[in-house]
Amino acid sequence: MSDLVLIIPELVLAGTALALILSARRIQRTPVAAIGTVLAAIAAAVISGLLLSRGSKIGFGGMIALDGYSQFFKVLIGATLAVVALLSVNSFGEERAMRVEYHILLLLASTGMMLAVSAHDLLPLYLSLELMTLCSQILVGIRVESPASNEAGVKYFLLGSFASALLIYGISLTYGITGTTDFAGIASAVSQHSAANNLLLVIAIGLVAAGLAFKIAAVPLHTWAPDAYQGASTPIAAFLASGSKAVGLAVFGRVCLAAYGSQAHTLSVILETLAGLSIVVGSIVALSQTDMKRLLAYSSIAHAGYALLGLIGGAPAGASATMTYAFFYTFMTLGAFGVVAALGKRGEQLEGYRGLAAQRPGTAMLMLLFLVSLTGIPPTAGFTAKFGVILSVVRAGHIPLAVLAVACSVVSAFFYMRVVVLMYMNGPEEPEPSGLPAPVFAGLAVAALVTVIGGIAPGSLAPWAVSP
Amino acid sequence: MTEYLGIAVSFLVAAGIAALMVFLGSTLGKKNPTPEKLKPFECGEVPFSLPIGRLAIKFYLTAILFILFDVELVFLYPWAVVYRALGPSGLIEMVVFLGVLMVGFIYVWDNGGLKWQ
Numbered sequence: 001m002s003d004l005v006l007i008i009p010e011l012v013l014a015g016t017a018l019a020l021i022l023s024a025r026r027i028q029r030t031p032v033a034a035i036g037t038v039l040a041a042i043a044a045a046v047i048s049g050l051l052l053s054r055g056s057k058i059g060f061g062g063m064i065a066l067d068g069y070s071q072f073f074k075v076l077i078g079a080t081l082a083v084v085a086l087l088s089v090n091s092f093g094e095e096r097a098m099r100v101e102y103h104i105l106l107l108l109a110s111t112g113m114m115l116a117v118s119a120h121d122l123l124p125l126y127l128s129l130e131l132m133t134l135c136s137q138i139l140v141g142i143r144v145e146s147p148a149s150n151e152a153g154v155k156y157f158l159l160g161s162f163a164s165a166l167l168i169y170g171i172s173l174t175y176g177i178t179g180t181t182d183f184a185g186i187a188s189a190v191s192q193h194s195a196a197n198n199l200l201l202v203i204a205i206g207l208v209a210a211g212l213a214f215k216i217a218a219v220p221l222h223t224w225a226p227d228a229y230q231g232a233s234t235p236i237a238a239f240l241a242s243g244s245k246a247v248g249l250a251v252f253g254r255v256c257l258a259a260y261g262s263q264a265h266t267l268s269v270i271l272e273t274l275a276g277l278s279i280v281v282g283s284i285v286a287l288s289q290t291d292m293k294r295l296l297a298y299s300s301i302a303h304a305g306y307a308l309l310g311l312i313g314g315a316p317a318g319a320s321a322t323m324t325y326a327f328f329y330t331f332m333t334l335g336a337f338g339v340v341a342a343l344g345k346r347g348e349q350l351e352g353y354r355g356l357a358a359q360r361p362g363t364a365m366l367m368l369l370f371l372v373s374l375t376g377i378p379p380t381a382g383f384t385a386k387f388g389v390i391l392s393v394v395r396a397g398h399i400p401l402a403v404l405a406v407a408c409s410v411v412s413a414f415f416y417m418r419v420v421v422l423m424y425m426n427g428p429e430e431p432e433p434s435g436l437p438a439p440v441f442a443g444l445a446v447a448a449l450v451t452v453i454g455g456i457a458p459g460s461l462a463p464w465a466v467s468p
Numbered sequence: 469m470t471e472y473l474g475i476a477v478s479f480l481v482a483a484g485i486a487a488l489m490v491f492l493g494s495t496l497g498k499k500n501p502t503p504e505k506l507k508p509f510e511c512g513e514v515p516f517s518l519p520i521g522r523l524a525i526k527f528y529l530t531a532i533l534f535i536l537f538d539v540e541l542v543f544l545y546p547w548a549v550v551y552r553a554l555g556p557s558g559l560i561e562m563v564v565f566l567g568v569l570m571v572g573f574i575y576v577w578d579n580g581g582l583k584w585q
Contacts, residue, residue: 018568021575 003059006066008051009044009074010114013081016040017107024100033103034439037085040107044114045078062182063121069323069468070118073250076327077117079446080243080334081110086443087338088235102142106239109135113243117250120258122171122181122208125251129167129215132247133160136240140232152231159224160214167211173204174259183259191262202266208255209270215248216304217297219277226297234347237293238337241300242330249307249326253319254468256311264314271312276401278305283408286415290350292340295415296333299374302412303329309389309405313396319467321388327461328373328381328454335370335447339363342440343433353419355426360433364423366444371416373451376409381454529581533573540569 004011020033027033048071056067085106092099112131119125137160141153175181177200178189193201210221217225229237256267282302289295307329310322339347342363346352357364373382386409394402436444453460547554547562554561576582 018571021571022578024575025578 003064005051005054006057006059006064006118007115009048009078010111012040012044012047013107013111013114017104017111020100020104020107024104028098028100031089033100034085034089037103037107038082041078041081041085041110043078044110045075045082048074048078048114058120060124062184063124064115064118065120065468066118067468068464068466069250069254072323072464072466073117073246073326074114076246076330077110077113077243080239080246080330081106083331083334083338083443083446084235084239084243086439087238087334087341088233089437089439090341090344091233091235098142102139105135105139105142109139109239110243113247116247117254119251119254120183122174122183122186122259125255126164126168126171129247129251130164132244133164133215136236136244139236139239140228142236143233146231148231149233150231152228155231156224156228163211163214163221166207166214170204170207170209170211173200173207177201177204183254186259187261190260193263201263205260205263205266206270208260209252209267209274212248212252212255213274216245216252216307217301218274218304218308219281219301222278222281222301222304225301226294229293229297229300230291234293234337234341237296238334238341241296241337242333245300245304245307246326246330249304249322252308253311253322257314257316257319258468261314267314268312271308272398272401275305275308275312276404278302278308279405279408280305283411286412289415292348292350292352292419293337295350295419296336296340299412299416300333302408303333303374306386306389306405309393309401312393312398312401315392315396316467318389318392318396320462320465321385321392323465323467324388324461325385327465328385328450331447331450331454332370332373332380332382335366335444335451336374338440338444338447339367339370342436342444346431346433350419350422353422355429356423356433358426358428360435363433363436366448367423368420369448369451371420373455375413375416377413379455381451384454384458387458526584529576533576533581536569536572540566 016036020027020036023032051066052068052071054066056065058065085103088102091097092102109132112128112133112135115128116125116132119128137153137157140156141150143149171181174186177193177198178186180186180189190201214221214224225240229240232240256271260267279302282298282300282305286295286298286302289298303325307322307325310318310320310325312318341347343352343356353367356367369380373380376382376386386405390402390405393405543565544562547558551558
């Protein structure tokens with residue numbers, strides 16, 4: 001029973017979801033679900049932070065870990081859930097909007113995310129990732145009256161099932177080789193193998209990596225992301241691009257360091273390929289996008305590549321650079337998608353940003369901040385994050401990859417700054433965008449605050465970003 | 469191997485009876501073929517049709533509800549086998565599990581999923 005302490009944040013989220021399910025019909029037209037979700041998310045984040053003081057622990061027969069790594073990401077997931085729930089207030093205009101179900105699925109997806117970052121065994125890891133992915137897939141397709149949303153949901157579901165199959169195949173091969181699914185057991189069994197004479201182990205690691213690469217939308221398993229983001233409602237796209245991706249990175253980091261750490265060469269080749277391809281493809285394909293959500297989707301693909309740079313080499317300092325990257329990236333992406341959501345229909349097309357600064361200077365200013373941060377220009381959090389991962393890849397001795405990352409950063413400036421040019425160098429356009437509702441403003445304010453603080457106090461996150 | 473002999477024998481007996489019935493039916497039976505009778509038999513459904521027909525969405529809901537109780541049973545059987553070894557904590561955990569499943573059932577009931585309009 002004492003193990004239950006480890007999962008109090010998850011229990012808070014799941015308990016709120018169950019209470020909402022029971023009362024769904026009676027509170028469908030009220031904001032109870034949204035308020036409950038925000039409160040539960042904040043409570044879960046605070047409790048996750050407080051649990052850190054109890055020190056590292058592993059419970060449930062070695063399946064669930066409580067350590068600095070898991071709690072760091074749990075706080076991030078709680079914050080993401082709260083911001084996404086705040087940004088969602090605009091998305092319930094339609095008659096058939098399933099307001100309560102929407103929040104229930106958000107809560108359950110976040111429960112899965114929190115379990116995934118604390119999983120210390122491949123089986124709970126797989127199950128919690130499935131909980132996250134299944135809920136996200138329904139959320140993508142939840143706008144039943146929109147064919148685009150349905151199509152995106154089905155695409156995400158089919159490709160996601162395929163990726164899950166790869167992951168479970170990798171897990172079963174790992175079990176076949178090592179006889180255990182526990183990370184510590186895998187690490188000790190794998191360290192006696194050398195990759196050169198064990199092709200099966202290389203295949204197992206490759207399959208697990210492929211399954212996880214799908215979750216973070218790294219090239220070549222990225223094709224679902226632009227379609228899913230475009231078809232989903234904007235807050236859900238934000239949830240996928242930030243929360244889902246941060247969790248994928250967290251799991252990737254833990255699996256690389258805690259389970260397969262001794263196979264440095266195999267991991268290094270896989271990570272270099274994923275990172276290099278993601279950065280190049282994401283940055284270049286984003287140049288030709290005219291839909292804002294697709295543009296941000298390709299940007300998020302490139303950012304997945306940057307974040308992976310920290311894991312190359314398997315050094316603890318690199319892993320904490322990836323953690324910092326995931327943290328700051330989450331908030332700047334939430335911010336950028338939040339502005340898109342706040343502008344409604346107009347925000348979905350690139351052309352919709354023409355002359356925004358003349359009409360809504362505050363909104364345009366926020367968008368400017370997030371775009372500058374996504375580009376990686378100081379003094380924003382995006383620069384701190386990018387600096388950390390590129391420094392770590394240089395230390396690992398991969399100079400060409402670092403040069404590539406910097407070059408693609410310059411390329412990415414073109415498409416981010418195109419939005420800025422549209423906003424600031426044009427006269428006002430019709431229709432006049434509406435102002436920010438108070439909850440959306442609150443969500444954007446949190447994102448902006450983190451983005452600014454991360455830029456002016458780059459070391460502020462360092463004490464907490466400790467690798468597993 | 470001998471313990472599998474019974475299974476093999478029962479397979480042979482079953483196959484033999486089936487073959488005998490088909491053989492007797494086709495040799496002794498009266499034949500009066502009509503186009504309708506020569507169609508492959510498939511439980512009252514039209515065996516070949518383009519997949520553009522309609523199927524009542526109610527069946528989908530029924531299938532989902534079936535899964536709810538199916539999962540419950542799958543988990544209850546092994547639990548019942550080791551029930552005494554688990555002690556009181558096993559009972560509490562199963563009650564929590566069934567409670568969570570029932571929340572889903574109550575949701576369906578509450579939202580009119582059980583009405584067969």
